[in-house]
Each structure stands twice: as C-alpha cells, then as structure tokens.
Amino acid sequence: MEEQVILDVKNLSTTFHTERGDYQAVSGVSFQVHRGEILGVVGESGCGKSVTSQSILRLYDERREACYSGEVLLEGRDLLSIPIKEMQRLRGSEISMIFQDALSTLNPVLTIGYQLREPMRIHEKLSRKEADLNAVELLRLVGIPEPEQRMHQYPHELSGGMRQRVMIAIALACRPKLLIADEPTTALDVTIQAQIMALLLSLNRQLHMGVILITHDLAVVAETCSRAVVMYLGQVVEEAPVEELFRHPLHPYTQGLIASVPHLDDPGKEQLHVIPGTVPFLEDIPTGCRFAPRCPYATDQCRREMPQLQEAGSQRVRCWHIRSEGGV
Amino acid sequence: MTSTSEKDLYLLQKQMLQEQRRIKLRRLGRNRVAVIGTLIVLVMAVIAIAAPLIATHDPYAFAVADRLQPPSAQHLFGTDSMGQDVFSRVIYGTRTSMIVGLCVSVSAGVIGTLLGLYASTSKVLDHVLMRLCDGLKAIPSILFAICLMTMLGPDIKNVILSLAITSIPNMARIARSEALVVREQTYVEALRSTGATETRILWLHIAPNIISSIIVQMTFVFASSIIQEAALSFLGAGLPAGAPSWGNILSDGKNFIYKAWWLIVYPGIFTMLSVLGFNLFGDGLRDFFDPTKV
C-alpha cells in the first residue's frame, strides 16, 4: 500500500534580497514527506537545510527579505500561492516547527502557560480555561513532571531539556500533520539529546504525524529516520532510504559525510576522513556540479555542466558519474 | 588538497575585499551627514572668531528711535526693543555660545577623564567617586544650573562653571567604564607582568584608548551647553541682561512676540543649526573612531 503523501515540495527555490544583491540560498529542492514518517534532511551548515524548512512555512518576509518559487503542496494545496493570512492559519495548526535552542526560542517574558495556550487560542478559538486544561495535558504528554506548576513559570526557570520539551509541546498543541524539527537536539547534552530524540520518535508514532528532521548529525539520522535527503549548497544531491544511504551512498559528498563519522567498531582507522575544502560562499557558486571543486572524482564535464537528480534504484542522486559508470 | 585551500584563501580574500569596499561605501554615505555637521561647526567657529569683522553694528550700541525695526538693508535681522542691531547681536551671540561650549566641553572632558581614570585604579576611590556622581546626576542638570546661577550671579564665567559641574558626572562615568574595559584586556595584564608602573599603564596605555570616546562625548556636551546657555539666559539666569547671547535675544523676542518675529526666528535658526551641527559632527566622529558600530 502506498503511504499517503502529506507534504510534496516541488522545485522549491528561495532567493534572498540583500545589500550585496540577490542570492539563491535554496535552488530547486524537491522531496516528499509521508504520513507518519520521519524524513531526515542532512548537510553541513550553510547548505540550505534551515532555509528550506523556513521557506515551507514562508517565515521570511516576502516583501523585504526573500522570494520563493516552485510549489510546496500540503495535502495537495500549494502553500506558496495561498494568501499570507491563510498561511498564518496553517502555521502551528497544520504544520509546526521547533528550533535548535529553546532558551532563545521561548519568549523570556511570557509564562510557559501563555505560550502554550497561544496557538490553541488562535487556531482552535479555545477559551482560556479549555486551553489551560489542554496545555497541562500536553506538558504531561511530553514528559514534564508537575505540569500545573510549570504553567506559571518562565522559560529561564526550567532546565535545558525541560525547555526543549516545552517547545515541543507548544509545537504539538494543535496536533499538526507535519512537524519540522530544525536541529532539535544540537544545543543539548548528549544524554538529554537521546531523551528528546526518543520523545520525538514516540510522539511521531502516537500522533502519526510526518516529521522533517533537519540535522547535521548522521548518527541521529541513522537512528530515527526512514528516509533522508542530503543537501549541498542549496540543492538536493542525494535522496535515499536510510539503510541504502548508509550501506551504499552514491554521491561523493554523501560518501564523504559518512566517512567522516567516527566509528567505535572500527578502531583500526585512526585518521578521520575529512572532506577537503569548505562550503563556498553563495556568490561564488560553481557553474557545473556544485560539489565539483571539492570532489575527488571531478572531471571536466562535472566542472562544466550541472548534473540533474536521477533515479538509481530506490535512490535519487545528482552526479554525472552515476550514468557513465553506474556509481563511483 | 593544497590547490583547494589556496582557492579557499583566495575566495576568503575576495569576500573580505568586497566586504571592506561595502563598509567604506556605507561610511562614505553616512559621512555625507557628518560632512554637513563639520561644515556647520567650522562656519560657527569662523563666525565666532571673526565676529567683529562680520558684525555690521556695535552689538551694544542702542538707538531707542530705531527700536523693533523689521529686517532691512540697514539692519539685516531687524532691531530689538532697545534698537540694537539683531544681526550683530546674533553674530556676537555665536561667539558667546562657542566660548561657553568650548570651555564647558574641554573642562568637563579633562576633569571627567581624570576622575574616571583614577576611579578605575582603586575600588575605594571608584566607589566614592561613582556614588558622588550618582548624587549629582540625580539632580536634573538644568535645575542644578539654575540653582548654581542664582547663587553665583549672571556672568559668563559662572555659566561655564555651572554647566561644567553638571556635565562632569556623566563624563567621569564614561571615562571610568571605558577605562575598566581597557583594563580587562590581556595586553594590560601582560604589561603589568613586565613590571610597568600603574601610572605608566594609566597614561600611556589606557588614556589613549579612551580618548576617542571622550572626544565624541565632548561634542555632545558642546551641543547641550549651547542649549543650556541659551535656556539660562532666556530665563535671566545666564549672561547679564545686556550681553549678546541667543538666549537673551530670544527672551526679548518672547516679550515682543506680537510685534517682532525676527527676534525669535533668527537667533532660533542659529541655535538650532549649531546644535544640529555639533550633534552631526559627534555622530560622524563616533562612526569614524568606531566603524564597527555602524
């Protein structure tokens, strides 16, 4: 049985207007999210993961900051073409988002209770009392002890892990169909990271919502995601089921990423693999394959022409070498 | 590998050059305003110095028969209630304002810096001086100045003294906090470990680093001294009644507001322009000294 697609991103591009001129931070990104699945989006910082996720919610000011093109279909409806009022109604109710650092993401001068009630009062028009009851339930759901007392507290009074849970509770307040988690555990201690990931996994199963998990941490992807999208310089370079991706990465960039993860079970390998070079600035994007300047296999063709995403079994990959040699 | 890192370096360099060019352009754009400010300041300075050459009449000479004449070729800015030439009085008033502004900002700058620098050397001194500043700052400066002027009597020296006293606390506070920041720097620690004396550190290493902030603050003190002097004279608590001062002319203008608009408009324009000029000049200096705060 084919799983139901809830989000279908087709050829999404985001262009920022800056003092130095326009530059495209995301170019032609496409992927799908199915109901109940966790999709990983991986890449180094600056590869456009966060911009992609914030473009889905249209969080950038369209008159001043950025412009979008392509389609973002939420259950068939194109989010990029609906009026912004309608978009506001969908934010927090159909699609929610959580961020890296809950301390800066939660408003320091508003109580946990207020911030929890807010989406319910806006989207479900609940009274304060009803919202209060739901809010306590939500806090319990995300595993916060003594939820009634937390309601009156301020973010700085909670521990880092608790704050992260509160942020998740706020995002889930209206039972969204899709949750975008932008590096949700990066700012946390390792033990708390594991707790939060376990919480996200169990909520994903309980509420049967789609999750886009944005991370630079391949280990997190391996543990939690069913499929993953690898991004480089604003483009998708590879998309594959997670087992395939780790067992048989097709794109040289993916291979580099996986090789640079340290392995405990492989003590013989003393030196970690490093992908040469750094992510170039967006104004210096190469004309051909964007990874070519850092790629060990780059040919003249790679430097000249941009490869397209193409199917390779259950995977999709953007590399010239796939067709010619059947993978590198 | 080497070729890629060279390329990275090249890219980085290119990026930095672009960034620098952008910042320079932006500073130039902002500087246009600063240039206007500097021009105003220079013009005011020239007027103050060359007042006897510019003035068409003796600013004290009065002719009761010619009182409250509107602007004409004879009297460019008209005459006041004593028949004195307003143009000449405004020109000499510029001299008054510039003298007051200069004396107040320099004395407040010097004394404030001394107090601030030495406050940064010892905890006890710091505590005493800063509490004293708190006490002085609690009294609004214009009231403080009015009060002092009542006791001292109307005279330009007293105006300068009163305004300097009210400007010093703020100046000392800025000097102190800047000095404390510099003191925290590693190189000061390093100097101390090489056996440099406290006095040497204070004057050779800390003072030069805080001087730019002090100069910027001095231009703002200059601007506010112009306002305060005009306000004091306007109230009759500044310069003696007959002395040429913008505040005195404005005060005359208030009494004859139904008859003589020129007594308000001309000194008003001079007051506003000079305050604006010093504020813009100060903003420009700040950008010049500290481009990171753009």
Add this chain to the structure above:
Amino acid sequence: MLRYLCKRVLSTIPVLFLVSIVVFSMIHLTPGSPARSMLGPEATEEQVAALEEVMGLNDPLPVQYVNWISDLLHGDFGVSVSGNEPVLSMIVSHMGPTISVTVFALIIDLLIALPLGILAARKKGAAADQLVSVVSLFGVSLPDFLLGLLLMLLFAVHLGWFPSSGYVPLSDGFLAHIRSIALPSIALGFTYSALMMRMTKTAMYDALHKDYIKFAKAKGVHASGIVMIHALKNASVKLLTIVGQAVVGMLSGAAVIETLFVIPGVGQLIVLSISRRDYEVIQAIVLLVAVINVAIMLLVDILYGLIDPRIQIE
C-alpha cells in the same frame, strides 16, 4: 521579589543623602552670603549680619546641615523669604499645572514615539525609517523652549488657534484646560519623543530579530500579536528607562516652558524665586525634583522586575 525590592529601596538612601549634601553645599559653599544675595546690593552690612543671625548662618556648617535635614524630615521646608508663606504649601499649590503639562506632554511623547519607532523598526531602511531618523535628529537639536517659542509664534500669534499664554485649570472645563496647555505640552513632548523614538526603534528592532519571534510566527501568531505582545513586552524593559528619564526631564524642563507660557506651575515658581533670590524655595524644589527622580528610577527598576522575570535572579 521582596528581597529585590528591599535591596533596591535601601540602595536609594545613600543617593538621597548625597543629593541633600549637594543641594546644601550649593547654597552654603558658593561664594557670597545667601543673606547678602537675598537682600540685594543696597542692603547695609548690619542688615545682612542681622539676617544671617536670624537664619542661623553663623552656626558651623555641619550644625546647619543637621538642622536643615531634621526640619526637612519633619516636613518643614522653611518659609519663603518674599511671600512669608511656608515653602511646602507654596510648592503644593503650584503642583497642579506642572502635573497636567507633564502628563499631557508624556502622552504626546508616547503617541509620537511609539508608533513611529515601531514602524521604523519593522521597515528598517524604508522611507518610514529615514523619516524617523530625520525627525529624531531635529527633535534632539531643537531645544524645548525654542520649539515652544516657534509654536507660540505660529499657532498663537499668527494663526490664533491657541492662547499664547495663561493657564486654565481643569475645573474650568476640560477643553479650555487642554487648549491652555496644548502648546507647552507639545513643545516638551516633541523634544523628548526624539530620544524615545530612537530607543523604540533600536529596542524593537533587536526584539523583532530574536528567535522567539520566529517561533511565534511559526505558531501562527499574527503580525499584531507578534509586535504588540512578543516584541513590545521584551522591548519595554529598555523603553521604561527612557520614559522615566523623560518624566524627570519634563519636570525640570517645566522651569523654562512654564515661564515661557506663563503657567503657574512649580517651574515658574522656581524661576520667579531666582529673581526674588528666594533660595529656600529653590533649594526645596531642586531637592524635591531630585527625590522624584530617585523615586522614578526606583519605580522603573521595580517595573523591570515585574516585566522581565529574569531580573529578580541577579
């Protein structure tokens, strides 16, 4: 919260002590005898000496200071030299117009500064922002009494829309009252709105670019909720300080503005006392304004604690 409050209240005591020292020494350490300056240059030495004796000016300074303070603490601000009226009741009877003008000026200040400052923060670099920069630059450069004079020239003398001077108490009708304090309040309010506008702009701009604003947007909070609740509540901590400064500035600016518009407030009283050389009154008003200043700073700090829960921790 209670501990924070107590600590803060106690910290005002040394400041108040210093203020009293400063005010006292202003009168007693300046050259020339207060008795001489009160009686004027025509008075004979004998007259001056007699008055000095009556005023206790021959006592050692510390004794004079202690006497003065203990009188103050008993509510005795002395007797005005010219009016033979208790200074305190003189000040109280002049309080009404000053409060009226200050409140009205503060309203004008906030009505100009808050919307424009917020607008400039939301559209940084746009025409609105440029306009705000220019307006605030002129506001800072235009002294309040000069603006008052220009307003008087235009709206009272030439257009005749408002009276050029005089004060109508609130009891004589609201409209007449507002008309009589309109120009002085605008002059004071506009001057302080320049600074307030700049501060609103930077504080709101900072707040609007925080992560919690992004999160609020992602929750579906509409623009008005984002600006008015999420950003403004955070920015208001910084804005409160400026409001406090503005109130004190307006109270002391009243000296010039009330004299200009002939409004019988505390400001006019102090200026009249200058010409009467009534140093008891001047001393009392300066002390009073300084105390109000300290009290407002205290109030601002207490409000900080109420608005931003993080402050109590420090």
